[in-house]
Amino acid sequence: MAATQSNDPGDHAKVPRTARGRETLRKLLDAAALEFGEKGFHEASISGITRRAGTALGSFYTYFESKDAIFRALVKDMSAQVARQVGEAVAPETAAFDIERAALHSFLDFAREHKEIYRIIDEAEFVDPTSFRQHYETTAVRILDRLHKGEADGEFRDGMEEAHAWALMGMNVFLGLRFSVWSESCDAERIAGLANDMLRSGIGRSGD
Amino acid sequence: MAATQSNDPGDHAKVPRTARGRETLRKLLDAAALEFGEKGFHEASISGITRRAGTALGSFYTYFESKDAIFRALVKDMSAQVARQVGEAVAPETAAFDIERAALHSFLDFAREHKEIYRIIDEAEFVDPTSFRQHYETTAVRILDRLHKGEADGEFRDGMEEAHAWALMGMNVFLGLRFSVWSESCDAERIAGLANDMLRSGIGRSGD
Numbered sequence: 001m002a003a004t005q006s007n008d009p010g011d012h013a014k015v016p017r018t019a020r021g022r023e024t025l026r027k028l029l030d031a032a033a034l035e036f037g038e039k040g041f042h043e044a045s046i047s048g049i050t051r052r053a054g055t056a057l058g059s060f061y062t063y064f065e066s067k068d069a070i071f072r073a074l075v076k077d078m079s080a081q082v083a084r085q086v087g088e089a090v091a092p093e094t095a096a097f098d099i100e101r102a103a104l105h106s107f108l109d110f111a112r113e114h115k116e117i118y119r120i121i122d123e124a125e126f127v128d129p130t131s132f133r134q135h136y137e138t139t140a141v142r143i144l145d146r147l148h149k150g151e152a153d154g155e156f157r158d159g160m161e162e163a164h165a166w167a168l169m170g171m172n173v174f175l176g177l178r179f180s181v182w183s184e185s186c187d188a189e190r191i192a193g194l195a196n197d198m199l200r201s202g203i204g205r206s207g208d
Numbered sequence: 209m210a211a212t213q214s215n216d217p218g219d220h221a222k223v224p225r226t227a228r229g230r231e232t233l234r235k236l237l238d239a240a241a242l243e244f245g246e247k248g249f250h251e252a253s254i255s256g257i258t259r260r261a262g263t264a265l266g267s268f269y270t271y272f273e274s275k276d277a278i279f280r281a282l283v284k285d286m287s288a289q290v291a292r293q294v295g296e297a298v299a300p301e302t303a304a305f306d307i308e309r310a311a312l313h314s315f316l317d318f319a320r321e322h323k324e325i326y327r328i329i330d331e332a333e334f335v336d337p338t339s340f341r342q343h344y345e346t347t348a349v350r351i352l353d354r355l356h357k358g359e360a361d362g363e364f365r366d367g368m369e370e371a372h373a374w375a376l377m378g379m380n381v382f383l384g385l386r387f388s389v390w391s392e393s394c395d396a397e398r399i400a401g402l403a404n405d406m407l408r409s410g411i412g413r414s415g416d
Contacts, residue, residue: 040334042250097412119333119334122330122333122334123333123334125327125330125331126248126327126330126331126334133390136382136385136386140386147411150411154413155412155413156411156412156413157411157412157413158413160411161402162386163383163386163387163394163399163402163403164402164406164411166382166383166385166386166387167379167382167383167403167406168379169382170378170379170380170381170382170383171375171376171378171379172378173378173382174344174374174375174377174378174381175371175374175375175378177344177374178344178348178370178371178374179371179374182341186371191371194369194371194372195371195375198372198375198407198410199406199410199411200410200411200412201409201410201412202406202407202408202409202410203355203358203364203365203368203372203407203408204305204363204364204365204408204409205362205363205364205365205366
C-alpha cells in the first residue's frame with residue numbers, strides 16, 4: 001500500500017540505487033507536483049518538469065517512461081507524503097482522539113504547504129482512475145486501522161467500520177479544501193479542535 | 209443561489225417561455241448529464257448531446273451557445289436537483305437530526321440514480337472552477353442554515369459555524385462516493401443511520 005512506501009514511487013518508476021539518484025527522483029517528483037498543479041495534466045509537459053527540476057531530459061527517462069508514468073508515481077508519492085506527515089505528527093502512546101486531532105492538524109498544514117495536492121489527486125479521477133481510487137481506499141484503510149485501535153483502547157465506542165472511516169476522511173478532505181486550499185483565514189489548530197470535538201461527541205446539545 | 213433556482217439553469221441558458229421549450233431544455237440537460245458523465249468534458253460533443261436528447265441541433269443553440277455553456281448550466285442544474293431532492297425528502301417540523309438523516313439518505317439515493325453527478329461536479333474543478341466552487345459554497349450555506357436552525361431549536365449545541373457545515377458536507381460527499389457511486393453493497397438507510405449516530409453523539413465511548 002502507498003501508505004507504507006513513503007519514498008517509493010512504486011511500479012511506475014525505476015528505483016534509484018544511489019543517493020544522487022534518489023535526489024534526482026525527488027526533484028523530478030517535486031517539479032511534477034508544481035507542473036501538474038499549475039498547468040493540469042493535459043497542458044503539463046515533460047520538458048516543463050525537467051526545467052523546473054533542473055535536470056536533463058535523459059534523467060527523466062531514466063526513471064519514467066512517459067508523462068502518464070510520472071503522474072501515476074506522483075499521485076502515489078503525494079498519498080504517501082500525507083501518510084508520512086500525519087504519522088510523524090503523532091507520538092506513540094497518544095490517545096486515540098488526540099491522534100485524530102493531530103492527524104487533521106498535520107493534514108491542514110500539509111495542504112497549506114502543498115495546495116497543488118487537491119488538484120493533482122482530483123485530476124487523477126480523470127487521468128488515472130486507478131490511482132485516484134487507490135489513494136482514497138488506502139487512506140480509508142489507514143483511518144479504519146486507527147479507529148479499530150481506538151476501539152480496542154476503549155476510547156472509541158464499539159462497532160467502528162468502513163463507513164466511519166469514510167465519513168472521517170470526508171470531513172478532513174473538505175476541511176482541507178475550504179480552510180487550507182481556498183483560504184487560510186482560520187487557524188488550523190482551531191479547525192482541527194472543532195472537528196475533533198465534533199468527532200468526540202457529535203453536535204447534539206445533550207450528547208445523547 | 210443555485211439552491212433556490214431548481215429549474216432555472218441561470219445565466220448560462222436562455223429561459224424557455226413555453227412548456228414545450230422547458231421540456232426540450234430538460235431533455236438537453238438530462239442528455240448532457242449522460243454525455244459528460246460517460247465521456248468526460250473533452251470527449252463529449254454537442255451532437256452527442258442532441259442525439260441522446262432526440263432534438264435537432266438548432267434546438268441546442270436556442271438555449272446554449274456552446275459546450276461550455278451547457279456544462280456550466282448542467283453543474284448548476286445538478287446542484288439544484290440535489291438541493292430539491294433533499295428538500296423534498298424532509299417534512300416540515302421534522303427534528304433537526306432527523307432532517308440530517310433524511311438529507312443524507314436522499315442524497316445517497318440520488319447519487320445511486322445519478323452516478324454521473326460525481327464525475328461532472330469533479331470535472332468542473334478543471335473545466336469551470338467557478339461552478340465547482342459555487343456548488344460547494346452554496347451547499348455549505350444550505351447546510352449551515354440547517355445547523356443554525358437546529359441550534360435555535362435546541363437540538364444542536366451552540367456555536368455551529370461554517371467549519372461544521374463543511375465537515376458534514378464532506379462526510380456526506382465521501383459516503384456517497386463510496387456507498388453510492390463505487391458500490392451499492394450497503395443499504396443506504398443503514399449508512400445514513402450510522403452517519404447520523406456519528407453526528408449526534410460522535411464516536412467516543414462515553415460521549416464525553
